[in-house]
Amino acid sequence: MENSDTMKLYNLKDHNEQVNFAQAVRQGLGKQQGLFFPADLPAFDSSEIDELLAMDFVSRSARILSAYIGEEIAATDVAKRVANAFQFPAPVVPVEKDIGTLELFHGPTLAFKDFGGRIMAQMLTQVAGDTPVTILTATSGDTGAAVAHAFYGLKNVRVVILYPNGKISPLQEKLFCTLGGNIHTVAIDGDFDACQALVKQAFDDEELKVALGLNSANSINISRLLAQICYYFEAVAQLTPAQREQLVISVPSGNFGDLTAGLLAKSMGLPIKRFIAATNANDTVPRYLDEGKWLPNKTVATLSNAMDVSQPNNWPRIEELYRRKEWSLKSLGHGAVSDETTRETMREMAKLGYTSEPHGAIAYRLLRDELQEGEYGLFLGTAHPAKFKESVEEILGTTLALPQALAERADLPLLSHNLPDGFAPLRAFLMALPK
Numbered sequence: 316m317e318n319s320d321t322m323k324l325y326n327l328k329d330h331n332e333q334v335n336f337a338q339a340v341r342q343g344l345g346k347q348q349g350l351f352f353p354a355d356l357p358a359f360d361s362s363e364i365d366e367l368l369a370m371d372f373v374s375r376s377a378r379i380l381s382a383y384i385g386e387e388i389a390a391t392d393v394a395k396r397v398a399n400a401f402q403f404p405a406p407v408v409p410v411e412k413d414i415g416t417l418e419l420f421h422g423p424t425l426a427f428k429d430f431g432g433r434i435m436a437q438m439l440t441q442v443a444g445d446t447p448v449t450i451l452t453a454t455s456g457d458t459g460a461a462v463a464h465a466f467y468g469l470k471n472v473r474v475v476i477l478y479p480n481g482k483i484s485p486l487q488e489k490l491f492c493t494l495g496g497n498i499h500t501v502a503i504d505g506d507f508d509a510c511q512a513l514v515k516q517a518f519d520d521e522e523l524k525v526a527l528g529l530n531s532a533n534s535i536n537i538s539r540l541l542a543q544i545c546y547y548f549e550a551v552a553q554l555t556p557a558q559r560e561q562l563v564i565s566v567p568s569g570n571f572g573d574l575t576a577g578l579l580a581k582s583m584g585l586p587i588k589r590f591i592a593a594t595n596a597n598d599t600v601p602r603y604l605d606e607g608k609w610l611p612n613k614t615v616a617t618l619s620n621a622m623d624v625s626q627p628n629n630w631p632r633i634e635e636l637y638r639r640k641e642w643s644l645k646s647l648g649h650g651a652v653s654d655e656t657t658r659e660t661m662r663e664m665a666k667l668g669y670t671s672e673p674h675g676a677i678a679y680r681l682l683r684d685e686l687q688e689g690e691y692g693l694f695l696g697t698a699h700p701a702k703f704k705e706s707v708e709e710i711l712g713t714t715l716a717l718p719q720a721l722a723e724r725a726d727l728p729l730l731s732h733n734l735p736d737g738f739a740p741l742r743a744f745l746m747a748l749p750k
């Protein structure tokens with residue numbers, strides 16, 4: 316396959332807006348909040364796929380990223396960046412005879428978002444060169460931790476994370492407010508919406524934006540998707556030839572980034588027979604696939620709270636990929652699982668000897684219901700059960716040990732600053748940060 320000079324991406328809301336990889340990584344979104352989508356969809360033939368599957372995770376992942384990025388970033392730099400980011404495994408673990416799980420929770424914050432977050436951090440610093448960058452973001456818990464760990468210790472980048480004082484779990488707070496160094500955490504006397512409003516005000520302040528080199532590192536950044544493609548290849552690499560023949564992958568979905576990445580992996584030539592889009596009661600997509608109408612309901616709170624999304628922001632990328640590849644959305648498996656069924660399923664999985672958590676259990680449930688004779692099924696294990704300790708313990712009637720990464724942090728002192736809810740104090744704090 317030939318590499319083009321620079322990667323080209325277009326805005327899904329205005330195809331005339333075209334950017335290269337560096338711009339897409341820096342900007343996150345295009346005009347009118349449009350998502351960027353790759354103009355070229357690289358693909359490998361089956362002998363190249365076999366060659367890739369025989370490689371180790373890091374080398375193979377570097378090849379996959381370079382297939383998209385082209386010569387815009389030297390392959391040796393991409394390889395270094397991937398090696399920095401992917402320092403933990405993504406093992407396939409058998410659950411029953413014809414079903415396994417791809418465990419994506421062995422990173423520092425125990426969820427699959429570590430893969431995308433760490434590649435995004437590496438790529439942002441790569442394209443920023445010597446220009447200092449300040450990442451400013453608000454969190455209600457999980458994303459802040461992934462961002463903090465992803466950027467921790469990187470040169471020329473400071474991270475400021477706002478969170479609502481007293482409104483996140485003590486363990487969550489320990490996970491990202493004990494790092495120090497280039498990670499600055501600020502407990503705001505307000506709720507999550509107040510934190511988000513402060514971030515928005517900061518981005519509207521041109522002088523501040525320029526002085527600090529503000530960037531949002533947001534969740535729809537294209538670099539995250541490229542990172543996530545890599546672990547679908549890693550999954551297939553661990554399967555036997557027979558299991559690879561008729562592979563079905565079930566993806567627990569909220570914003571549909573993970574599923575988008577899986578479909579991109581398939582479009583590159585990875586042998587995946589079909590996908591199942593698994594949601595909780597926030598079922599906009601399953602209803603859309605059944606009825607052809609896009610009718611988001613009000614978001615409801617569920618056990619699988621990382622999937623409590625009724626307007627999934629990556630969906631336009633999936634539609635675009637199906638259009639470009641001339642695939643039919645009829646081929647996309649789908650379903651929604653209630654909290655009651657999720658609980659039941661977690662108990663059934665425990666009987667099989669596998670401790671799951673609500674997000675993975677939803678994907679397993681639909682996979683088991685829809686898997687046909689002769690097929691092999693994989694579901695994504697998106698979070699470590701200890702991350703949802705309270706509900707897992709209550710549902711399974713057991714106690715879970717904290718993984719070492721979390722246990723170690725639990726005894727460290729909090730390094731957060733505290734600020735009242737107001738823009739002036741935050742602005743003064745930001746301007747006074749060490750360079």
Ligand SMILES: *Cc1c(COP(=O)(O)O)cnc(C)c1O
Nearest residue numbers: 568569570571572573621697698
């Ligand atoms: C974010 C998240 C999801 C949903 O992933 P999307 O890419 O947003 O669809 C599923 N499970 C867990 C544990 C998550 O943190």
